[in-house]
Amino acid sequence: MLTTAETKQSSKLREQIRQVLNSQRQPTVTVLSSLLAVQDSIHHLPDEAIRETATFCGSTINEVWSVASFYTNFRFTPPGEKTLDVCWGPSCHILGAQEILNSVHAALELNEEGESPDGKVTLSYNTCLGACAQGPCIAIDHHLIGRQTPESAAKIARELRGLDG
Numbered sequence: 001m002l003t004t005a006e007t008k009q010s011s012k013l014r015e016q017i018r019q020v021l022n023s024q025r026q027p028t029v030t031v032l033s034s035l036l037a038v039q040d041s042i043h044h045l046p047d048e049a050i051r052e053t054a055t056f057c058g059s060t061i062n063e064v065w066s067v068a069s070f071y072t073n074f075r076f077t078p079p080g081e082k083t084l085d086v087c088w089g090p091s092c093h094i095l096g097a098q099e100i101l102n103s104v105h106a107a108l109e110l111n112e113e114g115e116s117p118d119g120k121v122t123l124s125y126n127t128c129l130g131a132c133a134q135g136p137c138i139a140i141d142h143h144l145i146g147r148q149t150p151e152s153a154a155k156i157a158r159e160l161r162g163l164d165g
Contacts, residue, residue, distance in 0.1 A: 010048060016041070017052040031057050031067045035074060044075045080115045080122035082160045084108075085139040086153070089128035092135035096150070100136050101125070103150035107157035121160045 020041045021034055034057055038049045045068055054064045068074050086104055088097050108116040108123055115122050129137045134146025138153055140160065158164060 013042075013046065014048045014052055017049050018056070021052060021056040029057070031059055031064050032071075035064070035068055039074060044078050046076070077115065078119070081120050083122045083124060083139075083141055084157060084160060085124045085126040085129065085142075087127075087129040087131075087135065087137040087139075088125045089132065089135075091132035092129075092137055095135040097136045099150045100138065100148055100153045103154035104138075104157045107154040107163075108161070116161055118161060120162065121157065 017038055020037050024033060024037055026033060031053060034053045035045060035049070038053065039045055042049070050061055050064050050068060053059070054061045057064070068076075084104065086097065086101055088101075092100075104123060105111060108121055110116060110123055113123050113125055126139070129139055129144055131137050131144055131146050134144070136148050137144055137146045138148050138156065139145065140156065145156070
């Protein structure tokens, strides 16, 4: 059962989603374009986004969910305050990306991609950050940092969480 505060928050979120859906300007509006517009605006697709998109597009919730769940770039939980991408491309892999990942996982208290328990950092694996000569690389909010070591990457991850470097 939702509390009054949760109901108000959900109502505000639904209204925000409706505004995003109604402001689409392309000639053909699809379920996919609608989901992309919502995620661009609120950075994830909560349940309300699926429901409102279904209503807006005249589709069922299952039809919208099938589109949303097919594409790996859609996220269903809010992202962290900062994003940390670890390059996993061939050059970075050869130069030690696995050790970087191991140290970042430990610093963020994660075993895989996702949000740190405090919600401050979203960890993503990236197939290539486009800086092979500077590998192994990481990126913070799309800002590239090359020549990482397990220690330097873990220090950055801890700093992003506001913990000791």
